[in-house]
Amino acid sequence: MSLENMVVALAQTAKKAARVLATVSTHTKNQALLAAAQRLRDQTEVLLAANAQDVARGKDNGLSAALLDRLTLDQARIHAMATGLEIMVDLPDPVEETVATWKRPNGLEISQVRVPLGVVGIIYESRPNVTADAAGLCLKAGNAVVLKGGSEAFATNSAIVDILAHAFAEAGLPDGAVQLVRSTDRQAVTFLLQQDRCIDVIIPRGGEELIRAVTRESAIPVIQHFSGLCHTYVDAAADIEKARQVCLNAKAQRPWVCNAMENLLVHEAVASRFLPDFVARLEQEGVEVRGCDQTRQIVPQVGVATEADWQTEYLDKILSVKVVGSLEEAMDFIHANGSGLADCIVSEDYSHVRRFLREVDSATVYANASTRFTDGFEFGFGAEVGISTNRLHARGPMGLRELTTYKYVVYGDGQIRV
Amino acid sequence: MSLENMVVALAQTAKKAARVLATVSTHTKNQALLAAAQRLRDQTEVLLAANAQDVARGKDNGLSAALLDRLTLDQARIHAMATGLEIMVDLPDPVEETVATWKRPNGLEISQVRVPLGVVGIIYESRPNVTADAAGLCLKAGNAVVLKGGSEAFATNSAIVDILAHAFAEAGLPDGAVQLVRSTDRQAVTFLLQQDRCIDVIIPRGGEELIRAVTRESAIPVIQHFSGLCHTYVDAAADIEKARQVCLNAKAQRPWVCNAMENLLVHEAVASRFLPDFVARLEQEGVEVRGCDQTRQIVPQVGVATEADWQTEYLDKILSVKVVGSLEEAMDFIHANGSGLADCIVSEDYSHVRRFLREVDSATVYANASTRFTDGFEFGFGAEVGISTNRLHARGPMGLRELTTYKYVVYGDGQIRV
Secondary structure, three states, rough: OHHHHHHHHHHHHHHHHHHOOOOOOOOHHHHHHHHHHHHHHHOOOHHHHHHHHHHHHHHHHOOHHHHHHHHHOOHHHHHHHHHHHHHHOOOOOOOEEEEEEEOOOOEEHHHHHHHEOEEEEEEEOOOHHHHHHHHHHHHOOOOOOEEEEOOHHHHHHHHHHHHHHHHHHHHHOOOEEEEOOOOOOOOOHHHHHOOOOOOOOOEEEEOHHHHHHHHHOOOOOOOOOOOOOOEEOOOOOHHHHHHHHHHHHHOOOOOOOOOOEEEEEEEEEHHHHHHHHHHHHHOOOOOEEEOOOHHHHOOOOOEEOHHHHHHOOOOOOOOEEEEEOOHHHHHHHHHHHOOOOEEEEEOOOHHHHHHHHHHOOOOOEEEEOOHHHOOOOOOOOOOOOEOOOOOOOEEEEEOOOEEEEEEEEEEEEEEOOO | OOOHHHHHHHHHHHHHHHHHOOOOOHHHHHHHHHHHHHHHOOHHHHHHHHHHHHHHHHHHHOOHHHHHHHHOOOOHHHHHHHHHHHHHHOOOOOOEEEEEEEEEEOHHHOEEEEEEEEEEEEEEOOHHHHHHHHHHHHHHOOEEEEEEOOOOHHHHHHHHHHHHHHHHOOOOOOOOOOOOOOOOHHHHHHHHHOOOOOOEEEEOEEEEEHHHHHHHHHOOOEOOOOOOOEEEEEOOOOOHHEEEEHHHHHOOOOOOOOOEEEEEEEEEHHHHHHHHHHHHHHHHHHOOEEEOOOHHHHHHOOEOOOOOHHHHOOOOOOEEEEEEHHHHHHHHHHHHHHOOOOOEEEEEHHHHHHHHHHHHHOOOEEEEEOHHHHOOOOOOOOOOOOEEOOOOOEEEEEEEHHHHHEEEEEEEEOOOOO
């Protein structure tokens, strides 16, 4: 069978499975998740052996130490994968949840009801835990999933999907509930992205380059998870102590994630009170600070922030700092330079907070809290499929609900349109 | 200025306008709608003169009588356009509606709040009333709109947009709230579809060919409005009188619309009771019937339905009829041939109705009511942007809410992530 026919067959199998999965009971889906978790634990040796092949090939191919670490499985990581599936059992099943229901003057009763998206395609890089995690979340939301992992994790991903598919089948789920594109040929992705008759949505998980390539090529709608260029604005009316802890957390707790702060804006009225101590704290944390002219007048030891700095997402221990003259200037700056993921105002002024929250058009806007909370778990979704940077369908942290669509169910008694 | 630069400038102006429109008050938007309606009435002569140019050119170019009729404005049509805008004043403004709100254990208060999509691009054919209608709906939902109408209505659309833009500006809305791509060059659409940095969504309104071409070419997400291949299934347990009126309405009330029935499925247990009288009624209405073998045994006068008939959306006075042996066969048939827009079961059997409504995955599923109700007005949305055949973002009838996205607003007191 040619590669293209293989991908087509796989997509068609997924579509058939999706029709069945849409009405599978919550109980059956939960049993499948538990069975898969158990089998991952039972087959630890098989997984480690498969993973060893990938790691050996990765070393031969000169993979960096960081990538090798992401790729490598050990007992603890396999157990974490299994636990991840077990946790999904307790999440509420979004399928058949009624969003709204109303009655029309002619007696028709209309309900808007959540239903699965159908077939979800996930294209991702290295980390093999995505395989189990994505499959579990898609299943819980009643979707069939087609996975395409990175070639460096080919043996590991194959072993994981074998285990999941076996457990899902034993729990009574249809063939094709979870499938892996078993090819390391780049062409396989191209073929996959053309299966718009069978696959309903593509979620790429990985770096910006991967996401852009997938979006460009795809005939299927793509939910993008670009990174974030997040701001915190310390207002003239800020509580300085709150500002310090919120900003420190936003920058330094985990600098390499998308909801970490990249640009700090400080109102000139509080800059000389806030900055010296705060910059000292950052330096203790090993954060490099780059500032505008006014910032450098107050804390002369910091480097110079250039135009490029304002628009760079370092995902690193680097912070660009700008002193601004007004709330408006701060919002204009965020509008011009932000990525619309997460932005925060620190202020005790009611009207300033209200304006910021209304006027800054980001997926998540904060008053007096760290941007680091932009996360499905922190939002209370119990799971995170990713953090969407799309405006359509799903925006911001995605939980199980965002893996569903809806249909309208209409109950009548012979009504006709006049 | 080159055509490409013109389109780029227009998209950028729209994006700037969108930022302002997102926080314009409902009152101001309503004043703008009323002003636009008034100005359309006041400028009737100007509109008729512009329209006369298009109609004259259309005649020279050999436009069909049907297309000429769609293109032609008269006083009544202009008044209808104005009334359409006035009606939007009474629709609830979806912007800043709170979808959900909850509190986290750490004290964070999170609200999911509707906000405008941003910039909406509408690409449409002939009928000039779409110009005012689409602009009004986009504005009411806080969006800037970029319109690209058909070249045959160029002068008319230009005149309408001049009037709208003038009225909107007088009401205090920003420049670029409504704009028209003023070019009849096909290239203009190509350039427009590349403005993914400024335009958030494209809604094509027109035939299947237009929608396919736009989808293929667009770097911007597209909300498709394909037509429908709708089914009604008359179950063994159907109330025959209800079945008759529901089916007659679904087929014959307006056969040329997307929610009209194309395929009728009848359970064999009731076929000989239902079909003879029903087919006679259809024939009175001038509907041509094409049937399967079993159908033709019961009503021999009807034509033969071929494989192609089951998959053809006639949008005309033609109905394909098939006798089926079970609910399952009916659902499999709908799954294989339907377009997922609107499908109906006529039955008094509780479990059959329940299974049909759960298992048939269409945007709208009906028990004992005509598929013709798949419509934003009939659903009570007060407006209709269109009927989406997408699964993502908006599915089925689209009202003003579907022209919005959401953001999360988070209120804190200095919370940090641990």
